Every structure is written in C-alpha cells, then in structure tokens.
Amino acid sequence: MVFKYGVNFLIILLFSINSYAQTTFSIQGSILDQEKKSPIELATISLILKDKIFQKVNSDKDGKFLLIDIEKGNYVLKIQSLGYSDVLIPINQLASNLVLDSILLEEKIERLDEVLIEASSNDKLIERKNGKVIIRVDADIMNKGASMTDIMENIPSVDIDENGTISMRGSTDIRIYIDGKPTQRSLDQLALVNISKIELITSPSAKWNADGSSIINVILKKNRERGLNINTNFSYTIGIFAKYRSSLSANYTIDKFSFNSSISYNKSKNYFEGRTQDFQNDILQITENINRADDLAFTFGVDYFLDDTNQFFVNYKRNISSPEAISSFVVNDTDRNFHETDYDYNNHDLNVGYKKILDGENHFLDIEAYFVWSPNESESESISEDTIGNNTLLYNYNGSGNFAQFNIDYQKEISSKHSFDLGLQSSFQDIDQFLQNTSINNPTFPDFALDYKFSRNIIAGYFNYTGTFNKWSLSAGLRTEYVKRELALNTENYDYDYTQFYPNVFISNTINDVNTISLSYNRRLVRPQHWQLTTIPKYFSPTSYAVRNPELQPSYINALELSHNYQKKGFNLSTSVYYKNMNDRISHIQRPSNANSDIYIFTLENIESDNSYGLEVSSRWKINNWYTITNTVDVNNATIRTIIDSQILERDFTSYYLRSYNRFTWNKHNFQFNFRYKGNAVFPQGKRNPYGKVDFGYSKRIFKGNGNIAIQVYDIFNTYNPEYEIRTDNAYRLGVFEPESRRLRIAISYNFKSNKTKNIERKKRNSIERTDVNGVQF
Numbered sequence: 065m066v067f068k069y070g071v072n073f074l075i076i077l078l079f080s081i082n083s084y085a086q087t088t089f090s091i092q093g094s095i096l097d098q099e100k101k102s103p104i105e106l107a108t109i110s111l112i113l114k115d116k117i118f119q120k121v122n123s124d125k126d127g128k129f130l131l132i133d134i135e136k137g138n139y140v141l142k143i144q145s146l147g148y149s150d151v152l153i154p155i156n157q158l159a160s161n162l163v164l165d166s167i168l169l170e171e172k173i174e175r176l177d178e179v180l181i182e183a184s185s186n187d188k189l190i191e192r193k194n195g196k197v198i199i200r201v202d203a204d205i206m207n208k209g210a211s212m213t214d215i216m217e218n219i220p221s222v223d224i225d226e227n228g229t230i231s232m233r234g235s236t237d238i239r240i241y242i243d244g245k246p247t248q249r250s251l252d253q254l255a256l257v258n259i260s261k262i263e264l265i266t267s268p269s270a271k272w273n274a275d276g277s278s279i280i281n282v283i284l285k286k287n288r289e290r291g292l293n294i295n296t297n298f299s300y301t302i303g304i305f306a307k308y309r310s311s312l313s314a315n316y317t318i319d320k321f322s323f324n325s326s327i328s329y330n331k332s333k334n335y336f337e338g339r340t341q342d343f344q345n346d347i348l349q350i351t352e353n354i355n356r357a358d359d360l361a362f363t364f365g366v367d368y369f370l371d372d373t374n375q376f377f378v379n380y381k382r383n384i385s386s387p388e389a390i391s392s393f394v395v396n397d398t399d400r401n402f403h404e405t406d407y408d409y410n411n412h413d414l415n416v417g418y419k420k421i422l423d424g425e426n427h428f429l430d431i432e433a434y435f436v437w438s439p440n441e442s443e444s445e446s447i448s449e450d451t452i453g454n455n456t457l458l459y460n461y462n463g464s465g466n467f468a469q470f471n472i473d474y475q476k477e478i479s480s481k482h483s484f485d486l487g488l489q490s491s492f493q494d495i496d497q498f499l500q501n502t503s504i505n506n507p508t509f510p511d512f513a514l515d516y517k518f519s520r521n522i523i524a525g526y527f528n529y530t531g532t533f534n535k536w537s538l539s540a541g542l543r544t545e546y547v548k549r550e551l552a553l554n555t556e557n558y559d560y561d562y563t564q565f566y567p568n569v570f571i572s573n574t575i576n577d578v579n580t581i582s583l584s585y586n587r588r589l590v591r592p593q594h595w596q597l598t599t600i601p602k603y604f605s606p607t608s609y610a611v612r613n614p615e616l617q618p619s620y621i622n623a624l625e626l627s628h629n630y631q632k633k634g635f636n637l638s639t640s641v642y643y644k645n646m647n648d649r650i651s652h653i654q655r656p657s658n659a660n661s662d663i664y665i666f667t668l669e670n671i672e673s674d675n676s677y678g679l680e681v682s683s684r685w686k687i688n689n690w691y692t693i694t695n696t697v698d699v700n701n702a703t704i705r706t707i708i709d710s711q712i713l714e715r716d717f718t719s720y721y722l723r724s725y726n727r728f729t730w731n732k733h734n735f736q737f738n739f740r741y742k743g744n745a746v747f748p749q750g751k752r753n754p755y756g757k758v759d760f761g762y763s764k765r766i767f768k769g770n771g772n773i774a775i776q777v778y779d780i781f782n783t784y785n786p787e788y789e790i791r792t793d794n795a796y797r798l799g800v801f802e803p804e805s806r807r808l809r810i811a812i813s814y815n816f817k818s819n820k821t822k823n824i825e826r827k828k829r830n831s832i833e834r835t836d837v838n839g840v841q842f
C-alpha cells in the first residue's frame with residue numbers, strides 16, 4: 065500500500081516538475097478552403113496579445129503553420145488570406161501545446177449590383193475629411209463623358225476662366241497631381257480614364273511637396289476584381305464644332321497578379337471669340353480662336369502580391385498630343401492678323417514600387433520611384449498679315465525634359481490612438497530647350513535666339529505625428545527641403561539654392577455626435593515655374609506680348625483655416641473661414657512698350673506681400689428619397705499690389721461664387737440641374753462683371769445594369785459671357801469674351817465582366833491596399 069501511494073506520489077511530482085519546467089508552448093494547425101477543402105498557401109496567421117501582434121507566420125504549401133515560444137496567457141488567433149473572410153479564434157488560458165482542428169476559410173463574396181453601382185443617387189457629391197474636400201466625380205451626372213476642364217468647372221471652390229486658368233480661393237498658384245504624382249500638363253492634355261474622385265487639399269501634410277498654395281489631386285479607379293473586367297466609354301459633344309472622347313480600359317486579376325491597361329483618344333475643336341475696346345488709343349480689336357486637339361494615351365500596369373505582406377507594382381503611361389491653334393485678329397476693321405500655332409507633345413511616365421507590411425496593416429514601408437521623360441517636344445508659331453502664309457514673325461521651340469522622383473516612406477502605429485510616419489524624398493528635373501524668333505519685316509519682334517537650360521533638384525525629409533485624445537485629435541508635421549536651381553540663358557546664369565522648413569498642424573474636436581470643429585495651420589511656398597523664367601518675347605496679339613523674368617524668387621505662404629462640420633441624418637453643413645499671407649508674391653506686370661505705346665508688354669515680378677481671407681460654405685440636404693440638393697458658396701477677399709503702366713497699385717478685391725446641384729431620381733431615371741453664378745470681382749486694374757449659367761443632365765442604367773447613358777446640356781440659356789473693364793490713369797479698356805459654352809453631350813459607358821467574375825463576384829485583397837507617397841489610397 066505504501067509502495068502504491070509512493071509510486072503515485074512520484075508520478076504526480078514528476079508531472080508537476082515537468083509542467084513547471086515548461087514555460088513556453090506552441091500552437092499548430094492547418095488552413096483549408098471551406099468549399100474545396102484544399103490547403104491555402106501563404107495565409108497569414110497572427111497571434112494577438114492585448115491588441116498587438118505578438119507573432120506572425122505564413123502557412124506552407126500544405127496549409128500548415130506552427131507558432132512557437134508562446135508564454136501562458138490569453139490570445140486571439142487571426143487568420144487572413146487574399147479573397148477570404150478573416151477568422152478570429154480566441155485562445156483562453158494557454159498552458160500547454162495546442163493542436164487545432166482544420167481552420168476553414170470562407171471565400172469573400174460581394175453582390176454584383178454593389179460592384180457595378182459605383183455612384184448612386186445616395187452618394188455624397190462633397191465630403192470633408194481630415195482637412196481636405198473630397199469630390200465624388202460619379203455623383204455628378206454632368207461629369208459623365210466630360211473633359212477634365214468640364215469636370216473642374218463643376219467642382220466647388222475651383223474656378224476656371226475663359227483662358228482655362230484654374231484658381232482656388234482666389235489664387236492660380238495651385239498644383240495638380242494624378243494619383244499623388246505631379247503633372248505639368250494642362251487639363252485638356254490629361255487623357256484620364258475612370259476618375260474616381262478629386263481631392264481639394266488646402267492644408268497638405270508634410271508628406272506633400274511644399275510647392276503650391278493648394279493641391280488638386282485626381283484619383284483614378286483601381287479595379288482588382290477577379291477575372292476579366294472591361295470598361296468602355298464614348299461621348300459625342302456638339303457646340304459650334306463637334307468633339308469626341310473615347311476610352312477602353314481592362315483589368316485581369318488571377319492568383320497573385322493584377323494586370324491593368326487602358327487606351328483613350330480625344331478629338332476636339334473649340335471656338336472662342338473676344339472683343340476689346342481701347343478707348344485711350346481708339347482701338348477696337350476682335351479676336352477669333354479655333355483650337356484643335358488630337359490626344360492619344362495608353363497605360364499598362366502590373367501588381368504582384370507575393371503574399372499578404374509584400375507587394376510590387378509597375379505602371380507605364382504614354383501620352384501623344386498634337387494640338388493646333390489658329391487665331392485671327394481684326395484691329396479697327398482694317399488690319400487683319402493671323403496667329404497659327406502647332407504643338408507636338410510626346411511624354412512617358414513610369415512608376416515602380418514595393419510595399420512591405422511589417423507587423424500590421426498600419427506598420428509598413430513604402431519604396432517608390434517615378435520617372436517622366438519627354439524626348440522630343442516642339443512648338444511652332446507663325447504670325448502673318450492679310451492672309452495666312454504671308455508671315456511677319458516665326459517662333460520655334462524644340463526641347464526635351466526629364467523628371468525623376470524617389471521616395472522612402474515608413475509608417476508605424478504606436479497604439480490604436482497614436483501613430484507616426486516619416487520619409488525621404490528626392491526629385492530631379494532637367495529641361496533643355498532652344499527657342500527662336502525670326503522676324504520678317506516685323507519692327508516689334510527682332511530676331512532672337514535663346515538656348516535655355518534649366519535644372520531643379522530637391523532633397524526633402526518629413527515627419528508626421530497623429531494622435532487621439534478623448535474627443536480631440538492632433539496631426540502635426542514638419543518638412544524640410546533643400547533646393548538647388550540652375551538656369552542658363554545663352555551665356556547668362558541665374559543659379560539659386562535655399563533650405564527652408566515647412567510646419568503644419570491640424571487639430572479637431574468632436575463636440576458631440578453631430579458637430580466637429582477643426583483648426584489648421586501650414587507654411588508653404590510657390591516656386592516659379594520654368595516657363596516663367598525665359599526672356600524670349602512671346603506673341604499674344606497685335607497689341608500685346610509677354611517677356612518673362614529669370615530673376616523671380618519663390619513666394620512664401622502662411623495659412624490658417626477654421627472649419628465646422630454639422631452632420632445629421634439626411635443633412636450636412638460645412639463651413640470654413642481662412643486667412644492667407646503671401647510674401648514676395650509673383651505678380652503680373654503690365655506696361656506700354658517703349659517702341660510703341662499702342663503695344664502692351666506683360667511680365668512677372670515679386671511684389672512685396674498681400675493678404676487674403678475668405679469663407680466657404682457647403683450643404684447637402686436629402687429632402688426625400690427622390691430629391692437631393694447640394695449648395696456651395698465661396699467668398700474670397702484679398703489685398704494685392706501690382707504695377708500697371710509703371711504705377712504701383714494696391715486694391716482690395718472681392719469675388720464670390722454660388723453653386724447649386726439639384727438631383728432628382730424617378731423610377732431609375734436620374735435628372736440633375738446645376739446653377740452657377742459668379743459675382744462681380746474687383747482687381748487692381750479694373751473689374752469683371754457678374755455672370756452665370758444653368759446646366760441640365762440626365763442618366764439611366766442600361767444593358768441590365770452593365771451600362772449607362774447620359775445626356776447633358778451645358779449653359780442652356782447661353783449666358784456665360786464674361787465682361788471686363790480695365791481702368792487706370794493711362795488706360796481704359798472694355799472686353800467681352802464669348803466661349804463655346806452652350807453644348808450638348810451624349811455619353812455611353814458599358815462594363816463587361818467575365819463569367820468567372822459574375823459567379824465569384826468579387827474578392828477583396830484584405831491586407832494590402834496600396835497608397836502612394838502622399839498617403840493617397842488607390
């Protein structure tokens with residue numbers, strides 16, 4: 065009996081000693097497809113302890129995994145795989161090695177109608193988020209099949225004049241980005257397919273290049289649905305002349321690869337007429353412009369998902385554009401001049417990158433390179449009298465340009481309420497041009513040849529912190545840039561280098577469930593664009609020409625913005641007031657020619673400083689299931705200084721812009737009326753009279769929901785006729801401009817999806833959604 069109890073005691077003792085000695089344990093199991101019961105390779109298995117990833121492994125080719133060296137405790141096991149729903153398994157009081165039963169993952173499925181309907185009548189046209197205004201392009205019927213200029217005209221806070229110049233908050237010093245990448249092209253040269261949304265960023269974070277008073281970022285759709293997906297678009301516009309736009313885009317996603325490609329072609333012919341009366345010199349000038357464009361663009365890209373934590377991508381784009389412009393000028397019903405311009409643009413874009421997720425979706429490393437090269441670009445102009453061909457001046461430009469940008473970005477979530485990101489960025493721009501004026505009995509323009517070489521290299525670093533403190537949130541960052549600019553104009557050199565710091569702060573408070581208030585500050589600059597630094601005379605009209613300034617310096621901006629957002633079911637109201645101070649503003653200077661007082665010369669100079677402030681209000685009210693109205697009001701006031709006819713002028717000017725978007729839905733038919741009114745604007749040398757217009761749009765889904773047809777009428781009453789008055793001590797001129805504003809457009813789109821796509825619907829890639837160098841999600 066004693067022996068029996070003694071043996072039992074020894075067994076218990078040895079077991080206890082063994083249990084005490086084992087302080088770490090293991091977890092093993094296998095991952096299978098729920099339907100096929102086949103193993104899933106490269107699934108991500110994360111062991112989570114107190115909301116942090118304690119250990120992470122991937123399953124092997126047989127779907128098996130093993131986690132080791134795990135201490136006692138309570139854990140959560142998270143299993144993720146591309147195209148499958150996540151699985152969470154709680155593990156309570158782990159105190160021994162654990163062998164799990166087979167873990168079955170269910171394929172993630174989304175209904176086809178949810179995939180196809182990218183913008184319904186319930187979608188918000190305007191959304192304010194983290195210091196930026198997001199415009200949902202598809203939510204506006206007038207944007208279907210439209211050009212970039214038409215789309216920009218429909219965006220609140222953005223203004224486009226009759227010359228195509230874009231401004232925001234009274235400033236033209238904005239920068240346009242495509243998917244977070246800078247572009248130097250004009251709006252109508254951007255052959256973009258499938259625009260998802262447009263971001264208006266007035267308080268950019270430290271990630272963004274410091275150049276520009278504001279940023280417009282155009283984000284394109286990225287379709288990664290399984291199988292083959294094809295989207296076609298065609299639009300026909302008739303005004304005075306006909307215009308065509310067409311595009312075809314496709315993507316094919318299989319296993320770890322996603323391929324995408326697109327091609328677009330735009331052919332347009334636009335008309336513009338203007339009349340200017342110079343009372344001081346008794347001159348009446350009538351101008352007629354015809355602009356033709358043939359734009360071809362195609363893209364190709366590949367995303368490779370090595371596993372849930374590694375992604376590689378390559379995207380290539382080619383743009384070929386050959387616009388033409390013919391202008392005729394009649395001065396006092398006698399002198400007739402013709403101005404003919406031919407352009408040839410040919411540029412390539414290449415974007416390559418790698419993203420590594422480290423130990424969670426909010427802890428990653430991005431490495432990216434972006435290249436743009438334009439090997440052969442040219443522009444030729446001829447100015448003639450009486451008839452085309454009897455030339456008095458020839459202008460020719462030939463050149464090439466290269467741009468490269470490299471980024472390394474690191475982001476880390478310290479906890480659920482605190483995170484930071486930091487990075488390095490370098491960019492290198494080189495432009496080599498030869499410009500020449502050849503005069504043929506033209507006293508205003510002597511022969512002139514200019515060998516132009518420009519380079520600008522920027523080395524930058526940044527740091528951002530984001531934190532949440534109860535109802536308060538804070539985002540603060542600092543960017544520093546070293547810039548070296550070299551400019552050679554024939555034998556003259558204009559070199560310049562500088563280092564500057566650009567802080568930014570964004571603070572918000574969630575007052576309650578319906579009210580949020582925020583305050584932001586940022587410092588930025590406006591760099592002179594390379595074309596603003598040339599000295600060759602550039603013909604505008606028989607009574608004006610331009611000479612730029614190679615000695616321009618950057619302008620520096622300090623901006624404050626206070627915003628309030630009210631959000632309740634069916635109604636949203638956003639209000640922003642802002643203040644901006646700009647030092648050494650680059651201003652337009654106008655003075656008479658020494659050789660001929662009837663001719664005005666336009667140039668650029670840095671003019672001391674100016675201040676501006678404004679108010680922006682936007683509201684969205686879903687009145688009922690069939691009527692939604694969105695209204696916006698933009699008011700801007702500024703005090704600016706400029707030089708006109710050798711006089712320094714200072715003047716306050718105020719501008720305001722009212723917009724109303726009215727959308728109706730009836731029996732699957734969508735109707736929209738847009739009302740726009742641009743108020744009287746005062747500027748240093750005069751004023752612009754108010755004008756407005758009304759647009760109408762209709763859309764309906766066709767082909768069993770796979771397609772869409774839209775009909776749009778722009779400027780129904782043909783009231784878009786800006787009038788200007790310029791009055792100084794030495795000048796008094798009136799001008800009226802009549803662009804081709806009233807137009808009718810018909811746009812048709814169709815989405816094709818392979819049978820595989822229709823059956824499987826869509827699988828989302830859970831763990832990797834690519835963001836670009838500025839944090840823009842694709």
